[in-house]
Amino acid sequence: MVPLENYLALSAILFSLGVYGVLARRNAILVLMAVELMLNAVSLNFIAFAAYLDPERITGAVFAIFVITVAAAEVGLALAIIIRLYRNRATSNVDEVATLKW
Amino acid sequence: MGAEQAWLLAAIPAGMFLVLVLFGRYLPRQGDYLGILAIGASFVLFFPVLVDFLDFFDAEEARLAIHESIAWSEVGDFHLRMGIYIDPITIVMFGVVTSVSLMVNIFSVGYMKGEPRYWWFFAVLQLFAASMLLLVMADNLLLLYISWELVGVCSFLLIGFYWEKRSATEAAKKAFITTRIGDVGLLIGIILLWRETGTFEIQEIIHQAEEGLIGGNMLFLSMLFVFLGCMGKSAQVPFHVWLPDAMEGPTPVSALIHAATMVVAGVYLTARLLPLFEHAGGMLMIITIVGLVTALLSGFIAFAQTDIKKVLAYSTVGQLGFMFVALGSGSVAVAMFHLMTHAFFKALLFLGSGSVIHATHHNQEMDKLGGLWRKMPITGTTFFIGCLALAGLPPLAGFWSKDEILLVTRDAWTVWAFVLLAFAAICTAFYTTRLFIRTFLGPVRDQQVHDHTHESGFIMTGPLIFLAVLACLGGFVIFHEVGEALGFPGGITEFVFLPPHEPHEYEIDWALAGASLVIALIGVWFGAFMYWNGSLARSTRLAEWNPGLYALITNKFYFDDMYQAVIDKGLLGFSYVVAWFDRYVVNDTGVDGSAQVTGYGGYLLKFLQTGRVPNYAMGIAVGVVGLAIAGLAVTL
Numbered sequence: 001m002v003p004l005e006n007y008l009a010l011s012a013i014l015f016s017l018g019v020y021g022v023l024a025r026r027n028a029i030l031v032l033m034a035v036e037l038m039l040n041a042v043s044l045n046f047i048a049f050a051a052y053l054d055p056e057r058i059t060g061a062v063f064a065i066f067v068i069t070v071a072a073a074e075v076g077l078a079l080a081i082i083i084r085l086y087r088n089r090a091t092s093n094v095d096e097v098a099t100l101k102w
Numbered sequence: 103m104g105a106e107q108a109w110l111l112a113a114i115p116a117g118m119f120l121v122l123v124l125f126g127r128y129l130p131r132q133g134d135y136l137g138i139l140a141i142g143a144s145f146v147l148f149f150p151v152l153v154d155f156l157d158f159f160d161a162e163e164a165r166l167a168i169h170e171s172i173a174w175s176e177v178g179d180f181h182l183r184m185g186i187y188i189d190p191i192t193i194v195m196f197g198v199v200t201s202v203s204l205m206v207n208i209f210s211v212g213y214m215k216g217e218p219r220y221w222w223f224f225a226v227l228q229l230f231a232a233s234m235l236l237l238v239m240a241d242n243l244l245l246l247y248i249s250w251e252l253v254g255v256c257s258f259l260l261i262g263f264y265w266e267k268r269s270a271t272e273a274a275k276k277a278f279i280t281t282r283i284g285d286v287g288l289l290i291g292i293i294l295l296w297r298e299t300g301t302f303e304i305q306e307i308i309h310q311a312e313e314g315l316i317g318g319n320m321l322f323l324s325m326l327f328v329f330l331g332c333m334g335k336s337a338q339v340p341f342h343v344w345l346p347d348a349m350e351g352p353t354p355v356s357a358l359i360h361a362a363t364m365v366v367a368g369v370y371l372t373a374r375l376l377p378l379f380e381h382a383g384g385m386l387m388i389i390t391i392v393g394l395v396t397a398l399l400s401g402f403i404a405f406a407q408t409d410i411k412k413v414l415a416y417s418t419v420g421q422l423g424f425m426f427v428a429l430g431s432g433s434v435a436v437a438m439f440h441l442m443t444h445a446f447f448k449a450l451l452f453l454g455s456g457s458v459i460h461a462t463h464h465n466q467e468m469d470k471l472g473g474l475w476r477k478m479p480i481t482g483t484t485f486f487i488g489c490l491a492l493a494g495l496p497p498l499a500g501f502w503s504k505d506e507i508l509l510v511t512r513d514a515w516t517v518w519a520f521v522l523l524a525f526a527a528i529c530t531a532f533y534t535t536r537l538f539i540r541t542f543l544g545p546v547r548d549q550q551v552h553d554h555t556h557e558s559g560f561i562m563t564g565p566l567i568f569l570a571v572l573a574c575l576g577g578f579v580i581f582h583e584v585g586e587a588l589g590f591p592g593g594i595t596e597f598v599f600l601p602p603h604e605p606h607e608y609e610i611d612w613a614l615a616g617a618s619l620v621i622a623l624i625g626v627w628f629g630a631f632m633y634w635n636g637s638l639a640r641s642t643r644l645a646e647w648n649p650g651l652y653a654l655i656t657n658k659f660y661f662d663d664m665y666q667a668v669i670d671k672g673l674l675g676f677s678y679v680v681a682w683f684d685r686y687v688v689n690d691t692g693v694d695g696s697a698q699v700t701g702y703g704g705y706l707l708k709f710l711q712t713g714r715v716p717n718y719a720m721g722i723a724v725g726v727v728g729l730a731i732a733g734l735a736v737t738l
Contacts, residue, residue, distance in 0.1 A: 022719050031715075094715045101713030 007048035014041035028082045028092040036071055043067045105154040105168045105188050108239055111144045111196065116232035119225050126221030137224035138207045141231055145200040155193055156589055161596075161605055166190075169305070171241055187241035187305065190598040191373055194438045195238035195366075198445045201572070202362035203231040205565035209453050210354040212562035213460050223263060223352070230256035234363040238370055242302040243292045250288070250335070250367060254281050257364045261351040273350035280344040284334015288371075291327030294320065308377045312602075318383060325382040328375065329389065336368025338426060339396045342419045343661050349411040353456030356411060360418040361449035366441050369425045373434045377600055380432065390430030390515060394522050397423030399659060401529030405536075406645075406656040410455045410466045413537045417492060418448055420530060427523060428507045431514035435598040435605075436506040442594075443499035443576045447491035450569035454485035457558045457566065458541065462551050468540040470548040472636070477555045480563040482542045484570040489538040491573045493531035494622040496615070502577035505618040506595075509611060524621050531625020536633050544636035580608045 014037055021034025043064040050060020086092050118140035126133040158165055171185025207227055214223055233252035240246040255278075262274030292302070298316045299307050310316055332338075337345035345365065349356055359365060372379065372389065379385040397420045404416035421444045428437035459466050461478060475482035491500035504527060512520040546552040557563070578584045585593040596605040632641045645652040657663065 019723055023716055023723060026716075097715070098713035101711040 004048060004052045007044060011041045011044045011048070014038075014044065026093050026095050028085065028094050028097075029079075031094060032075065032078050032082070036075065039067055039071045105151050105158065106170050106186075108151045108188055108196070109186050109236075111147055111151070111200065112232045112235035112239070114143050114147075114232075115140045115228040115235070119228040119232060122221055122225035122228060126225055129221070132221035132224070134207075134211050134220065134224050137228055138204070138211070140228055141200065141203050141207050144231065144235065145204045148196050148200045151188070151196065152193060153589070155188060156591075159190070159591065159597075161591060161599075164601075166601065167305075169241060171303075182244070182302070183242070184245045185241045186239040188239060191370070191434065191438055191600075192238050194442055194594075194598060195370055196235065198366075198442050199231060199234050199238065199362045202445055202449045202569075203227070203234075203358065205449060205453070205569055206354045206358045206362075209357075209456065209562050209565040210352075212559055213354055213456050214352060217352075219263070223260075226256055226259050226263075227355075227358070230260065230358060230363050234367065237367055241304060243295065243304060243307075244302045246304075246371070247289065247292060250331070250371075251285065253364055253367055254278060254285065254335075257281075257348070257355075257359055260355040260359070261348045263352055263355065264350070267350070270350040273344075273347040277344040277348050280341055281334040284331045284341055287327040287329075287334070288331025291324045291329075291331065294324035294327065298324070304374060308375075311378050311381045316381075321378065322382040322385065325375070325379055325385050326388070329372065329379070329385065329392075332368035332372045333392060334368070335371075336365050336422045336426070337396075337419050338368070338392050338423065339399055340661060342396060342400065343658075343665065345419055346407075346412050346415040346658075349409070349415055353411065353452060353459055356415070357449045357452035357456065360415070360452055361445040365418065365422055366445065369422060369429070369437060369441055372426065372429050373437055373600075376429060376432070376434055379429075386430045386432060388430075389426050390511075390519065393423040393426030393428075393430055394519060394526070395423070396420065397427065397526035398522060398529070401526045401533070402655050403658045404529070404533040406652070407533075408468050410458065410468060410471075410537065410541060411452070413468075413533055414448070414451055414455060417451075417530060417533065418444075420526060421448070421492075423526070424504065424507050424523070427511055427519070431507075431510040432603075433506075433510040433514075434600050434603075435595040436503065436510050438598050439580065439594045440503035440507055442579075443491070443503040443573070446569055446576045447488045447498075447500055447573040450484060450488040450566060450573050451492065453562070453566055453569065454481055454488060457481040457562050458485075460562070461555045461558055463554060465548075465551050468537070470551050471541045472544045472548075473542070473546040473552065474555060475542040477552070478542075478557045480557060481566060484563075484566040485542065486538060487570045487573055489534045491577075493534040493626055494527060494618060495531075495626070496619060497574075497577065499573050499575070499577035501618065501622070502580050505615055506580065506608075508618060509614050512614070524617070527618070527621045528625040528628075531622045532629045535626045535629025539629065539633040544633070582607050 018034045018036075018038030018041060021037060022031055025031050025034060046060040046063045046067070048060075050058070050063075054060075082092055085097060089097065091097075118136055122133050122136060126136075129136070155168065158168060167187060167189035169185065169187050171183040174182040174184040176182070207224070210223065210227065214220055217223065230253065233249045233256060237246060237249035237253060240249060258274050258278040261277050262271050264270040265274075295307055295316075296302055298320055299310045301307060307316075311321060334341045345360075348359060351359070379389065400416040400419035400423065404413050404420070407413045407416060421440070425437045425440050425444070428440060455466070457478065458471070458474060458481060461481070462471065462474075465471065475486075487498065491498035494500045494504040496502075508520060508523060508527070511523050579588070579590075580593045580595065582592045582596065585591070585597065590597050592605070593608045595608050599605045632644070654660070
């Protein structure tokens with residue numbers, strides 16, 4: 001059986017990639033994808049811990065399903081916002097959308 | 103009705119005050135007869151109280167006072183009671199206040215006829231009499247202080263009755279503020295006494311002081327503060343400045359303030375608390391000195407006044423000084439005796455001057471009057487009687503009481519106090535003579551004023567005649583036989599006394615009576631010598647003999663100027679500093695300053711909001727990492 005540490009390491013790598021993507025990318029769709037990556041890293045953690053610590057029950061799996069559901073809703077909403085943004089500003093670069101200040 | 107119901111004396115006018123304030127202006131004649139009715143009821147009810155008290159009173163069996171009280175309020179262990187305390191002092195005050203108030207009310211019907219706010223005048227007269235009656239029967243200092251302030255408010259309202267006139271409002275404010283300075287002292291004194299004894303009841307405090315339960319220094323200090331209140335109310339130097347200005351009020355009010363209500367309150371309180379003053383070492387000396395200085399200064403100032411009412415005002419200040427000298431000499435009876443006789447002849451003189459002012463269409467300058475006796479025989483004659491009483495000529499009331507004051511002063515203090523007081527008495531006789539000659543005798547100075555003058559109606563001369571009779575006969579109550587004939591235990595010195603002093607029968611001291619007569623005659627002769635021939639040549643020469651002294655007297659010893667300077671330089675200077683501090687430190691630095699610091703801080707911080715999402719995301723990431731590191735550091 002693959003040891004827990006491997007799962008955790010993979011999850012950490014995925015999460016860090018996500019953080020990097022959110023901070024470094026300028027395209028709104030890529031930022032959104034990076035956020036999805038972070039969510040999946042968290043889901044992986046849930047499932048790994050659940051399988052190792054309490055294999056009789058499916059608590060971790062339920063959480064993962066919840067996260068997937070919420071992520072799907074979030075993506076739906078975020079994509080809609082990005083489409084509106086593109087229609088209005090003809091850009092999906094988050095650096096150019098900086099009027100919400102002062 | 104017994105003496106226990108004496109509170110009705112104050113309650114009836116107080117109730118009538120409410121009626122007149124609420125409905126006075128809608129009543130026929132604006133309700134003046136209701137005012138006379140109420141104060142008249144008090145005057146009538148005084149007699150059953152007097153009879154009942156005389157039945158009860160027995161000096162040998164130590165039945166000296168009637169005391170009734172009810173619970174007022176209770177807070178925890180603190181029980182406050184209020185009630186009435188009737189002893190001979192109160193009885194004398196009852197008689198004076200009710201009779202003089204009644205006469206003033208009747209006189210006002212004629213004098214105030216056609217004035218605006220006629221109903222309001224009568225309403226406040228009721229409250230004035232009611233508060234004074236409450237003051238003299240209060241058994242505790244708190245109730246006394248309440249009525250004390252009510253008296254002050256009423257005098258403020260009445261002095262400022264003609265509030266359309268700026269000088270009247272100024273005089274009202276001056277009276278109120280000057281007495282207020284003393285009243286603060288009284289309040290401090292009352293609080294100090296309460297702290298020492300735990301009670302407001304006057305007799306209980308006196309009892310504790312006699313047992314020696316109050317520390318000597320503390321007693322002296324609290325009595326000093328109490329005496330400040332008495333000085334303010336009774337217009338003693340240096341608080342005397344308000345009384346002459348109070349002449350701005352209608353003349354009947356002056357009569358009331360000077361004779362029965364306002365100014366005698368201080369004398370009454372000092373008399374009431376005299377046992378405490380006796381135990382507060384040195385206070386009697388202070389009282390005597392204040393009285394002497396006041397009597398002398400006011401005597402001098404009155405020399406150079408040309409307004410009838412101002413002369414009378416300064417004579418009141420002086421006579422109050424005489425009363426304080428009597429109190430300082432330890433004699434309550436003599437002070438109350440002089441208070442009574444003075445009330446009668448001073449009310450007479452003020453109402454008489456009111457009659458003159460009314461008849462001459464508000465002319466009160468002696469320079470424009472003169473030769474009025476022929477035109478106004480009744481006013482002139484009664485005024486003459488009042489003047490003789492004030493000057494202290496026998497057998498009028500003022501002679502006996504002034505003679506007694508000289509006697510107790512001679513016995514209590516050195517001969518110098520006696521000489522100074524005698525000199526003040528000479529001054530009194532002098533300016534009284536001057537006042538009478540220049541108003542009623544001599545040539546007519548202003549023909550136009552003279553032609554329009556007429557004798558006042560009976561509603562005004564009636565009270566004058568009544569008071570003139572009292573001013574003639576009031577002095578005889580000093581004699582044992584007269585007192586006994588009236589139902590008293592004896593003369594006034596056998597009736598009015600405070601234990602542990604013993605009552606004593608008056609015996610005429612022929613040498614002193616002769617001296618008093620000579621003193622009065624010197625003053626009268628000098629006044630007649632200066633003014634009899636109707637020309638001012640002699641008095642002008644006297645004024646030019648020492649211009650510096652004359653200027654000092656005409657400027658009233660610069661008291662007003664001094665106070666004005668203190669207010670202008672001291673008070674306004676201090677206020678300027680306070681205003682500066684308020685404007686620049688409190689307002690600009692404190693209030694506006696904190697707002698500006700916050701505003702500028704916000705201006706600087708708002709640039710953190712870039713509006714770029716990655717910046718915020720970076721903030722979140724750095725925050726989370728920071729928290730994680732901090733958490734690790736704490737755990738490890």
